[in-house]
Structure formats: C-alpha cells, structure tokens
Amino acid sequence: MAGIVMCGATANDAILPTAELVGAEQGKLRRNVGLGGITFRPTSKLSLTGKRKWPQAAARTSRIVCTTTRRMRAKARYQATKSLSIFADFTLLDNQNPLAGANYKYQSQQESLSLLWMPKAAKNWSFQGSYSRSTMNSDVGYLDPEYLIPLLSIYRDDAHTATALFSWNLPHYAKMAPKLTAGGSIFISSGAAPPATTVRSLNCFCRCART
Numbered sequence: 494m495a496g497i498v499m500c501g502a503t504a505n506d507a508i509l510p511t512a513e514l515v516g517a518e519q520g521k522l523r524r525n526v527g528l529g530g531i532t533f534r535p536t537s538k539l540s541l542t543g544k545r546k547w548p549q550a551a552a553r554t555s556r557i558v559c560t561t562t563r564r565m566r567a568k569a570r571y572q573a574t575k576s577l578s579i580f581a582d583f584t585l586l587d588n589q590n591p592l593a594g595a596n597y598k599y600q601s602q603q604e605s606l607s608l609l610w611m612p613k614a615a616k617n618w619s620f621q622g623s624y625s626r627s628t629m630n631s632d633v634g635y636l637d638p639e640y641l642i643p644l645l646s647i648y649r650d651d652a653h654t655a656t657a658l659f660s661w662n663l664p665h666y667a668k669m670a671p672k673l674t675a676g677g678s679i680f681i682s683s684g685a686a687p688p689a690t691t692v693r694s695l696n697c698f699c700r701c702a703r704t
Contacts, residue, residue, distance in 0.1 A: 528545070537569050540587065542549040542567070542569075545564070545566075546565075547562075554667070561588070568582050577609070582604050583604050585597075586600065586602070596633075599630070599634040600630045608621070608623075619659075627650075630648075631646075634646075648684065650683070652680070656678040657675035661674075674700045675697075679694065
C-alpha cells in the first residue's frame, strides 16, 4: 500500500518604503509540501512502513530566505517466533538554507532496535531490551560583531542509549501475586563543539509489587 499527497501555495505582498528604503518592495512567499508513505508486508512475520515529507519554503523580501526541509521515517517489525518480536525504527530530519549570508545546515537522525521476549514455556517471566543511537550536525553562519567577518558555528553530537527490563512473576502467597521487576539504562553522549563534552549516565532499579 502506498500514497502520495502534494500541495503548494504562493503569496505576494507589497512593502511600503521606510526611511532606509528608496521605494516600495515586493514580498513573495512560496511553499510546496509533499507527503508520501508506503506499507509493505512481504510475509506474515515481517512488516515495513515508510514515510517521507519534503516541504520547501522560499521567501523573498528585502532579505532573501530559502529553506528546504526533509523528514523521513522508516519502521520495521519482525515476528521471529510466537514469543519473540523485533522492532527497528529510523528517523531523519534535514534542514538547509544554502543562500549566501545564511549558510545554515542542520541534520539529525536516530536509529533504534528493540525486542520483546515472552516465552510461552516460561509464563512467569518476560524481557524487554532496546538500543538507540542518535546524531546531530549543525552548521550556522554568522557575522562577527566586532570585525564584521563571516564565521561558522559548528556543533556535533553523538548519543547512545540502551535499556533492559526483566519481569518475573513470583509464586503466589496468601492470596497475593507478587511480581519482581528489575532493569536499568545507560546513556552516553559526546559533543564536538569546543569545549568538547562527554556525558555518561547509568541507572538501575529493582521493584517488587503485589497484586
């Protein structure tokens, strides 16, 4: 199954002159948006889904602005066995303004993989785990306020996240059904902008509840 939607709009406006302008100027705004999606099931165990959005906006006034943005997402699900499910996800955002004087670029993306394991033979326990990686790249051009020379601000970030969750149904006792849940997560992030920074975080927990 697939589908595509396209739409566009244009607007014109007149700008009255001010003290700094000799005469009236024309302002123009144009925006085009496209959206596409597809779902594919090659087998009963595998499902693939993809979405893409590519809006483009351009504005022309006394300052010229032209931005192009792309968004993309893809998901997959695989039923390996009756008790094991695997999921994958990918997202992308790309925004650019290549015109002179702006020189703006921004891109971020994330990939993740997760699984859910609930063995039928072991009805008393289950396991969930996931891993994701994300990156961000940003380039922004600006004018030095003191020397009025063009400079470029660069930033890079790379992050990793992993989580695990284990649940165990304990034997019933005195009309109670206790349940033990334990797990943890780890997060590591590093940035490339001066000064370079690295962040590490580790969390663990254990909880016992009765129903």
